[in-house]
Amino acid sequence: MSVALEVREVCKNFGAIKAVDRVSFVVPEGSIFAILGRNGAGKTTTIRMMMNIYLPDKGEVFFRGTKVGQEFKNKVGYLPEERGLYKKMKVMDLLRFFAELKGKRGAEITHRAKSYLERFQLSDRIKDKVQDLSKGNQQKIQFLATILHDPEFVILDEPFSGLDPINTNLLKDMILEMKQQGKAIIFSTHLMDFAEKLCDHLALIDQGRVVLSGSLSQIKEEFSRRHVHLVYKGDISFLHDLPIIDKIEDFGNTAGIRVKDPGQIQELLRLLVARGVEVKKFDADEISLHEIFVQITGDTGEKTSTKIR
Amino acid sequence: MLNRRSYTILKREFMARVFTKGFILMTILLPLFMFGSMAIPTMMMKFGGEKKSHIRIISETPDLIPTLKASFDTLSSQKSRDITFEYDSLDSVALGSDLQELRSDILSNKISGVIFIPDRALADKQIAYYSTNPNNTMIFMHIGSVINRSLVDYYFRDKNISKEDLDYARQGIDFKKFRISKKKEGAEEESKGNELLAFVFSFLLYMGVIIIGSGLMQSVIEEKASRIIEVLLSSTHAQELMVGKIIGASLSGLLQMVIWIIPVLFVSFSALLVIPPEFHLKVDSGLFIYFFINYTVGLFIYLGLFAAVGSIFDNSQDAQSGTWPVALLVAIPFMIGISIVMNPGSILSEVCSFLPFFTIFVMPARMALIDVPTWQLLVPPIINILTLTVTFKLAAKIYRVGILMTGKKPLWSDVVKWVRYKY
Numbered sequence: 001m002s003v004a005l006e007v008r009e010v011c012k013n014f015g016a017i018k019a020v021d022r023v024s025f026v027v028p029e030g031s032i033f034a035i036l037g038r039n040g041a042g043k044t045t046t047i048r049m050m051m052n053i054y055l056p057d058k059g060e061v062f063f064r065g066t067k068v069g070q071e072f073k074n075k076v077g078y079l080p081e082e083r084g085l086y087k088k089m090k091v092m093d094l095l096r097f098f099a100e101l102k103g104k105r106g107a108e109i110t111h112r113a114k115s116y117l118e119r120f121q122l123s124d125r126i127k128d129k130v131q132d133l134s135k136g137n138q139q140k141i142q143f144l145a146t147i148l149h150d151p152e153f154v155i156l157d158e159p160f161s162g163l164d165p166i167n168t169n170l171l172k173d174m175i176l177e178m179k180q181q182g183k184a185i186i187f188s189t190h191l192m193d194f195a196e197k198l199c200d201h202l203a204l205i206d207q208g209r210v211v212l213s214g215s216l217s218q219i220k221e222e223f224s225r226r227h228v229h230l231v232y233k234g235d236i237s238f239l240h241d242l243p244i245i246d247k248i249e250d251f252g253n254t255a256g257i258r259v260k261d262p263g264q265i266q267e268l269l270r271l272l273v274a275r276g277v278e279v280k281k282f283d284a285d286e287i288s289l290h291e292i293f294v295q296i297t298g299d300t301g302e303k304t305s306t307k308i309r
Numbered sequence: 310m311l312n313r314r315s316y317t318i319l320k321r322e323f324m325a326r327v328f329t330k331g332f333i334l335m336t337i338l339l340p341l342f343m344f345g346s347m348a349i350p351t352m353m354m355k356f357g358g359e360k361k362s363h364i365r366i367i368s369e370t371p372d373l374i375p376t377l378k379a380s381f382d383t384l385s386s387q388k389s390r391d392i393t394f395e396y397d398s399l400d401s402v403a404l405g406s407d408l409q410e411l412r413s414d415i416l417s418n419k420i421s422g423v424i425f426i427p428d429r430a431l432a433d434k435q436i437a438y439y440s441t442n443p444n445n446t447m448i449f450m451h452i453g454s455v456i457n458r459s460l461v462d463y464y465f466r467d468k469n470i471s472k473e474d475l476d477y478a479r480q481g482i483d484f485k486k487f488r489i490s491k492k493k494e495g496a497e498e499e500s501k502g503n504e505l506l507a508f509v510f511s512f513l514l515y516m517g518v519i520i521i522g523s524g525l526m527q528s529v530i531e532e533k534a535s536r537i538i539e540v541l542l543s544s545t546h547a548q549e550l551m552v553g554k555i556i557g558a559s560l561s562g563l564l565q566m567v568i569w570i571i572p573v574l575f576v577s578f579s580a581l582l583v584i585p586p587e588f589h590l591k592v593d594s595g596l597f598i599y600f601f602i603n604y605t606v607g608l609f610i611y612l613g614l615f616a617a618v619g620s621i622f623d624n625s626q627d628a629q630s631g632t633w634p635v636a637l638l639v640a641i642p643f644m645i646g647i648s649i650v651m652n653p654g655s656i657l658s659e660v661c662s663f664l665p666f667f668t669i670f671v672m673p674a675r676m677a678l679i680d681v682p683t684w685q686l687l688v689p690p691i692i693n694i695l696t697l698t699v700t701f702k703l704a705a706k707i708y709r710v711g712i713l714m715t716g717k718k719p720l721w722s723d724v725v726k727w728v729r730y731k732y
Binding site: 048051053054070073074076078080082083084085086087088089097098100101102103145155 | 313314317318321325531532535536537538539540541542543544545546713
């Protein structure tokens with residue numbers, strides 16, 4: 001696995017607040033990498049340090065072995081969490097301006113812009129001012145500005161927040177398309193469903209620290225070995241007192257159950273049947289990213305880093 | 310420092326600035342306003358008596374009336390046909406009933422005013438004016454000197470003084486000013502045009518810095534408030550961004566200044582417009598070259614500060630109330646620049662033309678008024694460059710931190726902390 005981007009022990013304090021505390025992870029080439037965490041966990045600050053917008057107090061970020069700097073900025077496409085465009089500029093002028101900042105100009109960029117605008121059904125709005133476009137169309141222009149210069153690397157901070165369903169799909173397609181072109185894509189989100197469907201690697205940040213990182217499949221495998229996804233009818237409250245149970249998250253009809261040892265799963269099933277619980281589904285090898293997220297961040301005081309490669 | 314990215318930003322900033330209605334309007338309207346404000350008093354005097362006025366002049370001394378009549382005839386035929394006069398002779402008791410009688414005519418403005426010249430006016434020159442509008446200075450300007458002349462004529466009529474003697478006594482003195490300079494042999498008559506130019510320079514520098522400075526501040530706030538700033542910073546460095554924006558805005562300021570100065574040059578050097586000889590400018594092109602270089606560096610200095618202030622706040626209202634330190638740094642030197650017209654050779658004006666910030670406004674005005682020794686012209690650029698180095702470093706630090714700070718309105722003590730931040 002060749003590494004596209006490596007974040008090594010970066011720290012950032014704002015006054016007394018430790019926004020990011022010794023965060024490390026690696027983003028493999030060609031991967032879709034998700035940075036997960038609650039709001040305020042430190043995702044945006046981490047991304048800003050990766051983008052060289054903030055200088056880390058400690059630690060470094062490397063792009064293909066060299067410290068990130070202007071060269072990296074030229075090769076990256078960045079969609080910040082809070083978006084903004086020059087409202088009074090015309091669509092094409094704006095797109096050309098952002099591409100020119102990345103060092104791309106000329107007929108090739110104009111051509112690319114036109115073909116994207118056509119694909120986004122905006123080719124009739126080329127000469128319109130940004131402020132005359134609907135919010136949804138402004139969002140499209142913002143994606144376009146992110147990728148028009150054909151970046152090798154894309155960083156999207158909370159890309160799905162505030163998008164309508166059409167644009168959500170559009171962005172998802174674009175991400176997959178870029179992955180097919182071999183580009184590495186990083187996105188941050190607090191929406192676990194999306195992350196689970198899209199990413200192949202991830203880092204989970206909580207209170208400024210990485211609490212979990214690695215490939216999604218390996219993480220799921222590791223967590224699912226002790227985990228049962230149960231769909232049931234009846235009373236399972238007796239499970240709370242059982243010594244084999246590590247943790248239960250009960251939703252009434254479904255529950256996520258973690259046993260202390262993978263060998264105890266069969267015993268769990270036997271006990272459920274013995275107690276007269278109607279077991280509709282007993283998935284012993286399945287765990288959702290959301291359940292992993294809750295398991296890790298919901299554990300009070302447990303802040304040990306779990307690293308899976 | 311000016312690389313490809315700064316150039317891209319510069320270009321955008323310049324275009325965004327110049328192709329706006331506000332810029333075009335301001336650039337065109339300011340000279341009109343400036344020349345207008347100079348022409349308005351003259352226009353007022355010419356056309357101030359827009360309504361026809363009728364004045365009743367009452368003299369307690371009947372013999373004074375022919376003298377008054379003669380003087381006013383000259384006035385009404387030469388200056389204003391809009392004022393007509395009637396004359397009468399009454400004493401102060403009769404005046405009371407006269408005014409009572411004519412009250413309705415005065416109130417309906419058939420009679421604009423009544424002037425009463427009592428006997429003792431021949432001793433103390435105290436006269437009275439009765440009108441619905443007794444503050445009409447136009448009347449006093451037109452009529453006061455004529456009555457004075459009549460009183461003087463009447464007073465001296467039997468005193469065996471010749472008309473020539475009287476005219477001499479009446480005349481005020483007139484200073485003709487000559488400038489002795491190293492540049493020319495002998496002495497050269499001084500022009501009122503130079504005084505005007507000194508004022509115009511100070512005024513244009515002030516307007517230019519304020520207009521372009523607050524424009525840049527708004528643009529920084531827009532980028533910060535709309536979060537474009539993060540996209541920009543993902544492509545470029547904060548300092549490159551600031552440099553690009555400052556130079557772009559400065560170029561728009563220079564363009565504006567050229568447009569403002571062209572009419573000044575045209576009026577002063579062109580033979581097409583007939584202007585009174587005492588307003589002919591006595592300047593060389595070096596003054597204008599110095600003026601433009603001075604303005605460019607001045608813009609760099611002030612725009613850095615305006616950008617820093619813009620970066621501190623995320624809305625215009627807060628920024629408006631937070632600009633006062635920079636606004637003072639513009640306003641006080643401007644005031645001094647204007648006031649040195651009174652005495653350009655004073656210690657104050659000499660010292661101020663070497664002080665940081667002050668030199669930008671004071672030196673060009675001083676140069677328009679007196680011969681500034683060459684060595685003194687070489688000092689301000691050095692001072693300006695040093696000022697620029699300091700303000701730019703400070704502004705860049707505040708800007709770099711400020712543009713990413715949103716939410717709570719920062720305190721000045723926070724801003725001081727930012728300067729020490731490692732970013």
